[in-house]
Amino acid sequence: MTQRVAIVGIGQTNHSGRRPYHNDGEVIxxxxxxxxxxxxxxxxxxxxxxxxxxxxxxxxxxxxxxxxDYTGAEGRSGFKMxxxxxxxxxxxxxxxxxxxxxxSDTTLxxxxxxxxEGPTTSxxxxxxxxxxxRPFEVGAISGLAMISNAxxxxxxxxxxxxxxxxxxxxxxxxxNPKAHLRERYTVQDVMSARMVLYPLNLLMxxxxxxxxxxxxxxxxxxxxxxxxxxxxxxxHATAHQVTRGMDFMAEAGKIDTSMTVTGRKIFQRNHITxxxxxxxxxxxxxxxxxxxxxxxxxxxxxxxxxxWRLIEKGVTARxxxxxxxxxxxxxxxxxxxxxxxxxxxxxALQLRGDAGEHQVTxxxxxxxxxxxxxxxxxxxxxxSNTLD
Amino acid sequence: xxxxxxxxxxxxTEGYVIMPYKYSVGTLASKFFIEIRDHKKINGVKCPKCxxxxxxxxxxxxxxxxKIEDLVELSGKGTLVTYTVAHYDSAVQAMKPPYAIGVIxxxxxDTAITHFIGEVDFxxxxxxxxxxxxxxxxxxxxxxxxxxxxxxxxxx
Amino acid sequence: MKxxxxxxxxxxxxxxxxxxxxxTGEPLGEFFRELKANEKIYANQCPTxxxxxxxxxxxxxxxxxxxxxxxxxxxxxxxxxxxxxFICEQSFLIPTTGEMLEVPFxxxxxMLDGAPVVLQHCLQETDVEKIKPGMRVEAVFKPKEExxxxxxxxxxxxxxxx
Numbered sequence: 001m002t003q004r005v006a007i008v009g010i011g012q013t014n015h016s017g018r019r020p021y022h023n024d025g026e027v028i029x030x031x032x033x034x035x036x037x038x039x040x041x042x043x044x045x046x047x048x049x050x051x052x053x054x055x056x057x058x059x060x061x062x063x064x065x066x067x068x069d070y071t072g073a074e075g076r077s078g079f080k081m082x083x084x085x086x087x088x089x090x091x092x093x094x095x096x097x098x099x100x101x102x103x104s105d106t107t108l109x110x111x112x113x114x115x116x117e118g119p120t121t122s123x124x125x126x127x128x129x130x131x132x133x134r135p136f137e138v139g140a141i142s143g144l145a146m147i148s149n150a151x152x153x154x155x156x157x158x159x160x161x162x163x164x165x166x167x168x169x170x171x172x173x174x175x176n177p178k179a180h181l182r183e184r185y186t187v188q189d190v191m192s193a194r195m196v197l198y199p200l201n202l203l204m205x206x207x208x209x210x211x212x213x214x215x216x217x218x219x220x221x222x223x224x225x226x227x228x229x230x231x232x233x234x235x236h237a238t239a240h241q242v243t244r245g246m247d248f249m250a251e252a253g254k255i256d257t258s259m260t261v262t263g264r265k266i267f268q269r270n271h272i273t274x275x276x277x278x279x280x281x282x283x284x285x286x287x288x289x290x291x292x293x294x295x296x297x298x299x300x301x302x303x304x305x306x307x308w309r310l311i312e313k314g315v316t317a318r319x320x321x322x323x324x325x326x327x328x329x330x331x332x333x334x335x336x337x338x339x340x341x342x343x344x345x346x347x348a349l350q351l352r353g354d355a356g357e358h359q360v361t362x363x364x365x366x367x368x369x370x371x372x373x374x375x376x377x378x379x380x381x382x383x384s385n386t387l388d
Numbered sequence: 389x390x391x392x393x394x395x396x397x398x399x400x401t402e403g404y405v406i407m408p409y410k411y412s413v414g415t416l417a418s419k420f421f422i423e424i425r426d427h428k429k430i431n432g433v434k435c436p437k438c439x440x441x442x443x444x445x446x447x448x449x450x451x452x453x454x455k456i457e458d459l460v461e462l463s464g465k466g467t468l469v470t471y472t473v474a475h476y477d478s479a480v481q482a483m484k485p486p487y488a489i490g491v492i493x494x495x496x497x498d499t500a501i502t503h504f505i506g507e508v509d510f511x512x513x514x515x516x517x518x519x520x521x522x523x524x525x526x527x528x529x530x531x532x533x534x535x536x537x538x539x540x541x542x543x544x
Numbered sequence: 545m546k547x548x549x550x551x552x553x554x555x556x557x558x559x560x561x562x563x564x565x566x567x568t569g570e571p572l573g574e575f576f577r578e579l580k581a582n583e584k585i586y587a588n589q590c591p592t593x594x595x596x597x598x599x600x601x602x603x604x605x606x607x608x609x610x611x612x613x614x615x616x617x618x619x620x621x622x623x624x625x626x627x628x629x630f631i632c633e634q635s636f637l638i639p640t641t642g643e644m645l646e647v648p649f650x651x652x653x654x655m656l657d658g659a660p661v662v663l664q665h666c667l668q669e670t671d672v673e674k675i676k677p678g679m680r681v682e683a684v685f686k687p688k689e690e691x692x693x694x695x696x697x698x699x700x701x702x703x704x705x706x
Contacts, residue, residue: 142630
């Protein structure tokens with residue numbers, strides 16, 4: 001009672017800071033329509049719908065119920081995911097469970113956010129323990145600033161590397177019509193931006209975007225009939241990390257993080273010994289400019305202390321030998337509930353060769369996509385365009 | 389030792405979550421609310437494919453998943469489908485209890501709208517009774533521009 | 545040619561205001577009582593695996609065993625070493641008060657003397673030039689009559705010279 005699972009339809013809206021002519025359901029509907037059109041299916045062909053976003057961001061609860069007509073879930077099975085930053089990838093993983101178990105033949109997965117409607121920094125601040133940590137947190141970014149600062153101290157990574165990452169991301173995003181911030185920046189531009197949370201300045205943190213991304217997942221019996229270029233979900237791993245505030249920062253660099261755990265699982269289970277050769281592209285959920293160097297190390301892609309040196313050498317650029325986030329990544333587009341779904345969608349587009357102007361120059365056979373958030377949790381997915 | 393700890397005064401952290409939101413209703417619903425504010429008219433939307441009439445408006449048809457873009461005019465009168473009377477008070481309610489809430493199917497519509505029922509003796513509430521909308525003097529283009537629905541008095 | 549008339553768009557302004565009263569539970573309650581009564585910061589240790597927690601934990605996150613016996617408690621601080629920090633230059637709405645955050649606002653992770661634990665709290669210093677990971681800091685407490693048994697019984701950590 002198991003079958004392999006493929007992505008057979010991909011749809012995402014253009015991302016932006018405001019979209020005053022549309023409510024949330026309408027934004028979602030655009031992404032679903034695009035995904036169904038890509039799969040050449042209608043909503044009638046879908047038997048299961050999974051949706052997810054961030055709690056409180058739009059100021060209403062149970063929004064899966066409120067948006068039922070827009071999502072096409074009426075009369076169908078499915079549920080809402082609510083795992084914070086990882087919601088967009090947990091959506092896809094839940095869809096995988098539904099299809100792999102043969103519970104569903106075709107599952108529609110929707111990640112979305114309308115970031116412009118609420119004080120999202122305040123909303124995120126409510127995820128922390130009010131008795132201990134909440135008064136000291138500044139949305140999602142304060143934890144990232146802490147991690148970045150600790151990484152720089154630990155590895156000797158200079159501030160400029162963050163600017164290189166952001167400048168590279170801006171060039172990628174300029175090529176991606178779905179991205180939110182599409183202006184090109186030089187390293188100098190990034191270095192001179194207004195400081196927000198030291199060491200992160202305004203350009204080194206992800207924006208607040210709105211948009212939606214939808215995927216159609218199908219079992220192997222149907223997948224090839226639906227789409228000539230199915231993208232297979234080969235494996236996935238999730239790891240949760242307990243961080244009441246940042247209690248265990250004292251052990252940073254010495255203990256396993258959620259990235260270390262998921263990376264190790266994926267590489268071991270799939271007999272991958274040289275990940276940066278056997279895998280050709282990584283769509284990383286990189287909400288601040290120091291995530292790429294720090295997490296290349298933590299995922300086990302390179303040795304500790306080498307992450308920022310690889311970036312300096314241009315390895316992670318779109319034309320490099322191991323491109324990271326060639327879509328522009330989370331640094332340029334972040335409608336949180338859809339951010340990790342977009343990572344999977346963009347990795348799949350790279351595998352299909354359909355990424356257009358931001359297609360990487362290297363031939364892609366296997367790709368990684370990650371989700372991050374919900375209190376330092378990580379999802380990691382391994383995708384490929386063949387089943388060999 | 390552990391028992392001794394438990395007997396001391398319980399500790400709490402008290403506070404609020406206070407957050408302003410700005411919710412955009414969308415193009416179609418904007419037209420709907422502007423009609424209520426400017427002309428005291430409750431419109432519906434009609435699916436061009438299956439002809440279902442939906443109030444309050446949704447821009448995707450709940451039956452056939454088709455996109456809807458246009459309003460159709462309705463009379464503002466309707467029939468009570470079901471109702472309740474609230475006796476419970478909480479911080480988020482827009483009216484002081486007791487008050488009646490009804491599900492009202494407007495003439496010409498296929499779906500129903502939920503709102504307060506006013507100018508009525510609760511004992512006289514009955515499914516199937518005819519109701520009409522009463523509007524507030526000051527209107528701000530939101531659903532509370534409709535003050536409530538009241539029973540239609542028989543003429544004569 | 546006339547320009548297409550701009551449609552007026554409707555927004556709903558609303559305020560989410562949710563009061564909460566959060567029971568700190570034990571042993572965090574005891575941690576706050578000690579802050580309030582004795583200006584003491586406590587850490588505890590998991591009786592099974594020996595991991596240290598500050599504020600004291602009742603369940604060890606590593607091995608899931610309970611650790612609420614007060615005899616595993618040690619007083620730590622008030623002095624410590626700064627591990628990492630941030631300085632916030634951007635104000636935002638604080639949801640617990642409805643007011644805007646006063647900036648610059650700096651927060652650090654302090655490794656307290658006495659046990660391998662980290663406490664997160666405000667720093668008195670907000671000048672980036674004057675903050676370095678590795679520098680020595682010390683907790684500053686509110687006067688006794690102003691202490692309420694919450695984390696703000698400590699005002700902040702100040703920089704010290706040793």
